[in-house]
Amino acid sequence: MKYSNYFKSVLVAILISLPLSVKANDVTIVLSEELDIVDPCEASRSNIGRVIAQNVSETITELVPGKGLQPRLAESWEDQGNGTWRFNLRKGVLFSDGSAFDAEDVAHSLKRIKSDQLSCEIGIKYFGGIEISTNIIDAHTIDITANPAQPILPLLMSVVTAMRSTEPMDKYVNSPVGTGPYTFDQYLRGMQINLSANTNYWGGSSAVKSAKYIFRSDSSVRAAMVSTGEADIATNIALQDATNAGTDFSYPNSETLYLRVDNEVAPTNDVRIRRALNHAVDREAFIGTILANGTIPATGMTPPSTIGYNHDLRPFSFDPKKAKELIAQAKADGVPVEKEIRLIGRTNNFANVQETMEALQAMLQDVGFNVKLEMYEVAEWLDLYSKPYAADRGPIIVEAMHDNANGDPVFSMFFKYATGGAQSGRDDLKLDKMIADATAATGAKREAMWKNTMAYIHDEAVIDILLFHMVGFSRVNERLDFIPTIKTNSELQLSQISFK
Amino acid sequence: MTNFLIKRAVTSALSLFILVVLVFFLIRLTGDPASLFLPLDASEEAKEKFRDLNGLNDPILHQFFQYFSDLIRLDFGISLRRAEPAIDSVLRGFKWTLQLAAITMSLVASLAIIIGSIAAFRVGGFFDRIVTFFSLIGASAPDFWIAIVAIVVFSVGLGWLPTSGTGTIFHWVLPISVLFIRPFGLILQVVRGSMLNVLNAGYIKTARAKGVKDTPIVFVHGLRNAMLPVVTVIGDQAAGILNGAVIVETIFGFPGVGKLMIDSILQRDFAVVLASIIITAVAIFVMNILIDIIYAILDPRIRY
Numbered sequence: 001m002k003y004s005n006y007f008k009s010v011l012v013a014i015l016i017s018l019p020l021s022v023k024a025n026d027v028t029i030v031l032s033e034e035l036d037i038v039d040p041c042e043a044s045r046s047n048i049g050r051v052i053a054q055n056v057s058e059t060i061t062e063l064v065p066g067k068g069l070q071p072r073l074a075e076s077w078e079d080q081g082n083g084t085w086r087f088n089l090r091k092g093v094l095f096s097d098g099s100a101f102d103a104e105d106v107a108h109s110l111k112r113i114k115s116d117q118l119s120c121e122i123g124i125k126y127f128g129g130i131e132i133s134t135n136i137i138d139a140h141t142i143d144i145t146a147n148p149a150q151p152i153l154p155l156l157m158s159v160v161t162a163m164r165s166t167e168p169m170d171k172y173v174n175s176p177v178g179t180g181p182y183t184f185d186q187y188l189r190g191m192q193i194n195l196s197a198n199t200n201y202w203g204g205s206s207a208v209k210s211a212k213y214i215f216r217s218d219s220s221v222r223a224a225m226v227s228t229g230e231a232d233i234a235t236n237i238a239l240q241d242a243t244n245a246g247t248d249f250s251y252p253n254s255e256t257l258y259l260r261v262d263n264e265v266a267p268t269n270d271v272r273i274r275r276a277l278n279h280a281v282d283r284e285a286f287i288g289t290i291l292a293n294g295t296i297p298a299t300g301m302t303p304p305s306t307i308g309y310n311h312d313l314r315p316f317s318f319d320p321k322k323a324k325e326l327i328a329q330a331k332a333d334g335v336p337v338e339k340e341i342r343l344i345g346r347t348n349n350f351a352n353v354q355e356t357m358e359a360l361q362a363m364l365q366d367v368g369f370n371v372k373l374e375m376y377e378v379a380e381w382l383d384l385y386s387k388p389y390a391a392d393r394g395p396i397i398v399e400a401m402h403d404n405a406n407g408d409p410v411f412s413m414f415f416k417y418a419t420g421g422a423q424s425g426r427d428d429l430k431l432d433k434m435i436a437d438a439t440a441a442t443g444a445k446r447e448a449m450w451k452n453t454m455a456y457i458h459d460e461a462v463i464d465i466l467l468f469h470m471v472g473f474s475r476v477n478e479r480l481d482f483i484p485t486i487k488t489n490s491e492l493q494l495s496q497i498s499f500k
Numbered sequence: 501m502t503n504f505l506i507k508r509a510v511t512s513a514l515s516l517f518i519l520v521v522l523v524f525f526l527i528r529l530t531g532d533p534a535s536l537f538l539p540l541d542a543s544e545e546a547k548e549k550f551r552d553l554n555g556l557n558d559p560i561l562h563q564f565f566q567y568f569s570d571l572i573r574l575d576f577g578i579s580l581r582r583a584e585p586a587i588d589s590v591l592r593g594f595k596w597t598l599q600l601a602a603i604t605m606s607l608v609a610s611l612a613i614i615i616g617s618i619a620a621f622r623v624g625g626f627f628d629r630i631v632t633f634f635s636l637i638g639a640s641a642p643d644f645w646i647a648i649v650a651i652v653v654f655s656v657g658l659g660w661l662p663t664s665g666t667g668t669i670f671h672w673v674l675p676i677s678v679l680f681i682r683p684f685g686l687i688l689q690v691v692r693g694s695m696l697n698v699l700n701a702g703y704i705k706t707a708r709a710k711g712v713k714d715t716p717i718v719f720v721h722g723l724r725n726a727m728l729p730v731v732t733v734i735g736d737q738a739a740g741i742l743n744g745a746v747i748v749e750t751i752f753g754f755p756g757v758g759k760l761m762i763d764s765i766l767q768r769d770f771a772v773v774l775a776s777i778i779i780t781a782v783a784i785f786v787m788n789i790l791i792d793i794i795y796a797i798l799d800p801r802i803r804y
Contacts, residue, residue: 036581044539116549124546125539172583189582189592190755191666216664216753220648224656224663379531379768386540415541422541 025209027480027497030222030231034215038187039172040161041113041120046403046490050235051193051213053491056096057161057178060087060106061154063407065305065485069155073101073162073179083149087157089140094200095164096183103142107134108165110144117170126159126411151442152408159406181206181495190215195494206495219351223248223475232477233497235488238351239292242473250294253472253489254303254405257350259343259360259465260385260398260416263426267335268395274462276326277397278316280367281360281465285318290352290359291468298466300454301412302404305486308438308450309409313458315466323367340370344398346381350470357399371397386422401470405490409450410439417457426463431456501796505789512785516778520571523777524564524770532556533580533768554580567774576778577771581764586771590779593757596666597749598783600756601741603672604679609734612684613723616691621718623696631688638685643747647678651751664753675752679745683737690733694726701725727798735791739784 033047040057043049054062054072062072074087093101110132113123130150135143146153167173176184181203182195196210214231216222222234223241242248259277267273283297296304299313331337343364345357354375361373376384385398400423404412413435414420419427434456438449457463474484482497533556534547542550551557555566570577576587619628654674655663665671698704699722707721746758757776764772796802 036579037583039583117553119538119546119550119553121539124542128541128543128546174584189589190596190760214665214753217759218648218751221651221664221751221753224651227656228659228663230663230665377766379536379766382535382540383531386535422543 024499025207026212027208027210027232027494028212028214028225028230029233029235029492030214030216030225032215032217032219032222032236034190035187035193037172038174038176038184038193039118039120040163040176040178041109041118041122042172043161044122044125044159044490049490050488050492051195052176052178052184053161054180054493054495055182055195055211055491056176056180056184057163058180060089060157060160060162063155063158063405063487065487068407069158072158073106074154074157077154077157080143082145083147083153084135084143084145085153086137086141086143087154089142090202091140093179093202095177095179096198096200097164097177098200099164101162101179102139103134103136104139104165105162106142106144106160107136108167109160109163110134112163112167112169113160115169118172122159122161126156149440151440151446152410155406155408182211203495207498208494211494226475226477229477232480233482233492234475235472235484235492237473237475239473240351242292242475244475247475247478248473249476249484250292250471250473251484251488252294252296252303252305252486253403253470254486255350255401255403255470255472255489256298256301256303257356257399257401257467257470258298258301259467260400260423260425261464262389262393262396263428263461263463265393265395267330267337267339268341268397270330270333270335271462272326272330273335273337274464275316276323276330276367277364277369278462278465279319279323279326280363280369281316281467282318282363283315283467286356286359286468290355292471292473294471296469298469299458300409300466301402301416301457302409303469303486306404306407306409308447308454310451310454310458312451313455320367327368337368338370339395340372341395341397343371343373344381344384344396345373345375346385346399347375347377349399349401353399360399387424397465403489405486409454413450413453414439417463426461428461431461431463501793504792508785508789508792512789516781516785519781520568520774520778521564523774524567525560527765527768527770527773528560530765531768533770536768537580571778576775579764579769579772581767581769581772586769586775587779589760589772590757590775593755593760593776594779594783596754597742597745597756597758600675600679600745600748600754601738604676604741605683605734605738607676608680608684608687608737612687613691613727613730616688617695617718617723617726619688620692620695620699621714621722628692632692635685635688638681639689640685641681643678643682643745644751646681647674647748647751650674650678664751666754671752675745675748675754678752679741679748683734683741687730687733687737691726691730694729695722698722698726724798728795731791731794731798735787738787742783742787743780 031050035048035051038052040052043053043057058073060074062070064070073090075090077085077087080086089103095101113120114127131147133145137143150156162179164177181198181201183198185194185196187193193213197205219238219241223237225231226234261268261274263269287295297315299315300309302309327337343361345353357373361371364371385400402412415422417424418432418435434453438446438453441449472489474488476482479500480497481500534550538546538550555563579586579589582589615631619631622628651663654661661673662671704717704721707717746762749756749759761776
């Protein structure tokens with residue numbers, strides 16, 4: 001009897017400790033990195049955005065792949081001229097704590113992302129150098145003025161997450177309250193985040209009633225968790241782990257891989273050398289081998305779905321003979337083609353980055369370039385990638401990936417190509433003007449101007465070595481009806497998930 | 501003994517001070533947190549603002565004295581990344597690492613001592629050969645490979661155990677098993693070697709001649725005298741795990757201090773790096789003092 005009680009106790013203890021079965025309307029999402037900050041003003045950072053953006057905190061407008069800019073918390077907007085746009089806000093929207101959403105919250109959110117006491121990424125990344133002022137017309141109408149004027153202000157508002165006007169200006173929030181379809185219930189740091197359906201949500205209910213986010217940095221573990229049923233969605237799985245055609249989805253992930261070439265230092269300041277560099281790279285050889293099938297050779301810095309992407313441009317052909325001829329021509333004109341060129345790569349930047357960089361080095365060496373490969377972790381790499389550049393740097397080519405899921409080249413072009421751009425390798429007044437003009441233009445004119453700018457960068461000035469528009473992989477449990485898109489890189493809307 | 505403990509505490513505090521000074525200055529040579537924290541496109545003005553806000557523009561000596569005066573009040577600073585006290589992040593992680601280390605090392609020590617002693621007693625026999633073979637494999641197999649294979653076999657293939665996480669006792673089985681293998685193989689070999697020396701000593705032969713049975717010869721007369729090098733190696737291995745079982749924590753999603761420390765170094769989150777190092781260093785100093793005390797208990801000839 002004594003022993004039987006003992007065994008019963010042990011059995012009960014084991015059963016209690018067994019994982020609880022997954023409820024039909026719950027999802028578990030395994031992410032590749034833990035969230036450090038959960039403040040919605042940081043939601044443009046992809047790891048934070050996947051949990052917070054449009055789930056907990058909604059944006060004023062929303063960029064929807066294939067549909068363009070759509071209403072979200074603002075129902076409509078119109079240009080008032082002189083850099084001012086009027087936004088008509090949705091009525092009847094409540095924050096998850098029951099307080100009403102109004103124009104005061106929008107004004108506060110805009111002020112907060114630019115707060116001196118915080119370092120909100122949305123403010124720094126999208127509103128750097130722009131002064132924003134607001135004029136509240138009534139509870140649901142607000143005029144927003146940008147100085148200098150921003151023709152794409154409604155698009156910029158697609159990254160602004162609405163927060164309560166009571167949120168502090170000097171402190172990040174640890175438990176965000178938003179208007180989104182889910183409430184932020186709990187963050188067990190290092191372990192998980194729990195969201196549940198917001199009963200106050202203006203947009204009605206969704207199939208997913210609660211979500212748990214967990215963090216595993218190893219891709220094979222994330223993929224295995226979906227295979228075993230421990231998780232429903234695993235983001236960012238590596239090419240070699242995407243082995244199940246039934247559950248593994250590839251999608252353009254809005255990242256463009258390129259080599260930033262220094263246009264100001266010999267020999268790479270000679271356009272013939274930059275052409276030779278481009279002709280030396282066999283882009284097709286990477287696809288389906290060390291990079292995933294579906295990877296697209298790039299002719300622009302932004303994804304092909306961006307407005308103004310120039311679809312008429314063709315990637316440089318792989319032509320070692322032509323590359324050698326161009327090098328010989330440059331050499332004959334006194335260009336120091338034998339000079340060592342440092343090829344800088346960033347460790348862990350993407351799956352197979354080391355192999356990719358070694359292959360690129362070999363291709364460049366094959367046509368006669370004196371290339372030395374150096375791989376650096378992110379902090380050292382940043383010193384080489386971003387300005388100020390060292391005066392005695394010598395010729396340098398830096399591998400980088402650029403993410404633009406925001407639908408407009410303006411978020412890329414200045415930083416990557418303008419003379420004052422933080423990662424630009426070229427000082428070119430003509431290009432500066434092209435970028436400034438396209439930035440200020442609207443509609444079809446804007447699209448045409450960006451197309452011309454991209455043609456100039458790729459075909460005429462040959463500023464860098466554009467390589468690939470990358471694809472990402474996510475593993476999705478078969479019980480879900482969900483297909484990842486280009487936006488999955490930056491947000492993962494639970495309300496778009498349903499069950500089979 | 502009291503004098504010894506005071507002396508050890510003072511020398512440990514001095515070592516800790518030197519460690520903190522070195523880490524404080526060296527980590528500041530490795531890069532600018534503003535470039536890592538802010539987006540790539542951040543203007544120099546935004547970076548300056550960030551540095552001002554976080555005291556990174558102050559003269560380095562001023563930063564050091566400020567840090568040290570806060571540290572004396574047990575204020576370890578605020579994590580740049582997590583916007584919370586650095587010590588909160590570290591203690592949260594250390595709790596997991598400590599549990600992992602305590603359970604693993606208890607299992608390792610008890611099993612390695614028993615099995616190693618038996619192997620030494622039957623040296624050259626079938627059991628000894630099998631044990632030596634597998635312990636050498638264990639001592640040399642890479643953690644990350646064993647961890648991935650274990651997940652593939654026991655979680656994905658057989659479905660017996662969860663892949664990762666911390667929710668139930670079943671979640672602990674794979675991480676502890678993987679963490680167990682290497683120190684177990686190493687300590688078992690040390691126990692075996694040490695026991696082989698002891699079992700050939702004169703007092704063991706005398707005990708045998710007097711008709712003492714095998715079990716007391718091995719586990720009473722032999723083991724106590726063979727334990728000194730074993731305790732040293734156990735301490736060394738435990739210190740390794742306390743420093744953070746980074747591979748196991750990373751693969752199995754254990755929120756321990758090792759992964760936190762590596763992440764913080766990569767992100768240049770200075771306050772968390774320093775707090776992690778101070779806490780683990782203190783733990784290791786305490787453990788070393790305990791090991792010294794165990795030496796004295798095991799061998800009465802050792803006097804402090």
